Amino acid sequence: xxxxxxxxxxxxxxxxxxxxxxxxxxxxxxxxxxxxxxxxxxxxxxxxxxxxxxxxxxxxxxxxxxxxxxxxxxxxxxxxxxxxxxxxxxxxxxxxxxxxxxxxxxxxxxxxxxxx
Numbered sequence: 001x002x003x004x005x006x007x008x009x010x011x012x013x014x015x016x017x018x019x020x021x022x023x024x025x026x027x028x029x030x031x032x033x034x035x036x037x038x039x040x041x042x043x044x045x046x047x048x049x050x051x052x053x054x055x056x057x058x059x060x061x062x063x064x065x066x067x068x069x070x071x072x073x074x075x076x077x078x079x080x081x082x083x084x085x086x087x088x089x090x091x092x093x094x095x096x097x098x099x100x101x102x103x104x105x106x107x108x109x110x111x112x113x114x115x116x
Contacts, residue, residue: 004073004109008064010049012057019050034092058106062098070095070111 013019020039023029029048031039037053049064051057067073074088077099085106086098096110 004065004067007066008047010051010062013050013052016052062108064108064110067109073109
């Protein structure tokens with residue numbers, strides 16, 4: 001398995017329009033809309049997602065770590081007995097799951113969708 005790398009941070013936001021405008025004007029970033037309640041940068045480096053859907057948003061910033069074998073990592077987390085917050089689910093571009101690490105932080109691990 002290759003080394004996992006942090007490549008995304010998702011922020012819970014209460015006002016997607018205002019938050020998007022903030023990052024565009026202050027940081028000069030371009031954010032793409034993926035839904036009325038979700039926008040993200042698409043630099044291919046460490047990107048930022050803005051989640052305004054209260055049902056989907058985490059309570060704190062969510063670090064998202066890219067891995068090459070999501071299923072094996074998921075099984076390893078289950079074997080350790082760590083708290084799975086959201087089992088593996090698909091989203092545009094890939095699949096991910098959320099886990100609570102031992103100090104209580106929510107972390108997401110994701111894998112790029114296989115090209116068809």
